[in-house]
Structures are given as structure tokens and as C-alpha cells.
Amino acid sequence: MKRIAILTGGGDAPGLNAVIRAVVKTACQEYACEVLGVKDGFDGFITPGGVFPLTLQDVRGILPRGGTILGAANRGNPFARKVLRDGQEVVEDTSVQVIANLRALELDALIVVGGDGTLHIAQELAELNVPVVGVPKTIDNDIGGTEVTFGFDTAVNTATEAIDKLHTTAESHHRVMVLELMGRDAGFITLHAGLAGGADIILIPEIPFRYETLYQKVEDRKQRGSPFSIVAVAEGAHPAGESVVVARAGDSVYVPRLGGIGQAVAEHIAAACRVETRVTVLGHLQRGGSPTPFDRVLATRLGAAAVRLADAGGFGRMVAINGGRITDLPLSEALAVPRRVDPHGDTVRTARGLGICLGD
Ligand code: F6P
Secondary structure, eight states, X not given: OOEEEEEEOSSOOTTHHHHHHHHHHIIIIIHOOEEEEESTGGGGGTSTTOEEEOOTGGXXXXXXXXXXXXXXXXXXXXXXXXXXXXXXXXXXXXXXXXXXXXHHTTOSEEEEEEXXXXXXXXXXXXXXXXXXXXXXXXXXXXXXXXXXXXXXXHHHHHHHHHHHHHHHHHHHHTEEEEEEEOOTXXXXXXXXXXXXXXXXXXXXXXSOBOHHHHHHHHHHHHHTTXXXXXXXXXXXXXXXXXXXXXXXXXXXXXXXXXXXXXXXXXXXXXXXXXXXXXXXXXXXXXXXXXXXXXXXHHHHHHHHXXXXXXXXXXXXXXXXXXXXXXXXXXXXXXXXXXXXXXXXXXXXXXXXXXXXBOOO
């Protein structure tokens, strides 16, 4: 193995720089292999100066840094790249150009670090014989084939800290504080932060809720001398019978996202329970900041494993962690079934046992 490249795509997650560092260090030191960095996801293959050497010097000091030194473009799907033309968002297929430029670099492997969307692109490229190795990344923890993704632990920490802070002000003012959290169609961040922060109500997409159940919980707490409540609601949570369309990274790259389910929950509770409610949308704070030690270690192990997998010719595959051990599996298998919270699993059962309202 003489030359590999690495890119990061889709929404960023704390730990991306730890992966980049591990790839460069392992490739340079263990395999004497040159590493190229690709800027802004797949866009780097079609923009001038988008591919450049990545040296040991370049990755010095980046381990604790959030974000990605390589950048990550939301519109950069080479098969359907979104661009503005005459003020209109149009989609163009740049895959032929991307693949031609990629082949000209004579790479032994391309390491693609990404979530669901980026890894699907990686799989398409692998089917076109591009030597791709995938590394799963997302704060949402929603990728199949791996028991956890890096970025998730940091996001849960940030969300838990927010719940802790909301608790004190909720109690002082006898209010119901609603915290809307990310996760797209998965409720992992909300469930874990809700448990860690001692939320009274946890609403996740995997368990559709009924407003009456929420009112009942708020009233019960009032009766028992706690005239305040904390509601952790996932952005993809929805009342039974209704669905919520959650914006996906790259869906509408030129349009800002506006208020969501947190606002609706707060308005309903205020009207039905005659209590003051306030909403906090934690948003992209969950994607920023320094990765936790857990995420740093996981990202480092996955980055190093990706280099080893590339050297072994494991193309079209994704590194993963299962039972605490590093494994790998075909990208197609990992992407076939997204990970979701098991509504009958131990974590949900534990929450119910503690008296937390899941809204159903
Ligand atoms: O997939 C990560 C994530 O942060 C989701 O939790 C969220 O729905 C989405 O990305 C937000 O995307 P964007 O950065 O495009 O606003």
C-alpha cells in the first residue's frame, strides 16, 4: 500500500479529527504509506486544490478538536450534487468527473468517514470498483452493523449538561421546560440524555406519543408537590398517527430549518395544564466541542482499523465495533437496516421502571 486518501462527509461529529489523526499516524508509521486529504467531502475531487498531502505535522494537536480539519460539504453527493443556478437549487451528476479524478490519483484506497448518506455514496463508488473503506460517524448513533458511533457520547454529554441546567431553573419558576434534541429518526441521544439528566418525560420517534399521557404526567407531578417538569423530546418524535419530517443533512442546503416538535409539545402542555412552559432547541451545539475520552478512543481505534482493512484489501466494507471488539462488514449489510431504539429493550424498560413517561 503506497498511497491512500481520506475524506469526511455529511454532518460533522466530535471525533472526526481523532479518526484523521489515527489514519495518518498509522498509515505513515506502520505502513510507510502516503496519505492525501480530500477537502469538503467528495467535492474535493472536483475543486482546485481539493486534494493535498496530509502529513504527521498536519495532524499534530488535532485530537481534542471538534469539527473536521478536512471540512464536510452537505451538498457534495457526486451522483446528485446540489448547486445554486440563477437562484434555484439544481442537482447535477458529477460522478464521472469525480471517479476520473480519483483514478488519476492512483490511490490504493479511499477512506470515507461518514454517516448514512455519505456511506451510501461510498457503497455506490465501491460498486464501480473504487477501492473504498468506510468508517461510521454520527452523533445520532443510527448506523447498522456497529453498536455505537463516535460523536454520540459527546452529544449525550452536551445534552445531559443542558438538562441539568434546565432542572434548576424549571424548579425555581415552577415551569415545564421542553428540550428538543437532535437524532433525526432515532431517539438514542434523547433517551440516553433524558435518563442521565433525570427527565420526567422522554419522547422519541420509535415510540409515538399521545398528548393526554403528557398532560397526565405533568398533573401527577403537580399533585405530588413537584409543579415543574423536564421534557426531553427528540426532533423526530411525533404524536401517534402523525409523522414528522426531519430535515436531513444536505436535504435543503440553502434553506434554514425552523421550529419543530419541541414547540408543539410546549404549546399543548401550556394550554392543557395551565402551566408556564419554555422551549430550548439545543441544535448544533450537540455537534460541536471537544470529543469525550470515549469518543476519542473509539474514533482512534476505528481510524487505525480502517488503514489495516485497506491494507488487507477489504474494499466495500466498513469498520465497526461490536462487543467492544473492532470488526468489519460489507457496507451494503451495515446500511441495510438503520439502528433504532428498541422500544422493548432494556434501556426503555428501565426508564419506564423509574417512572419516566415515554408518552404512550
Ligand atoms: O445526522 C446528524 C444531524 O445532526 C441530525 O441529528 C440532524 O437532524 C441533522 O444532522 C442536521 O443537519 P444539518 O447540519 O444539515 O442542519
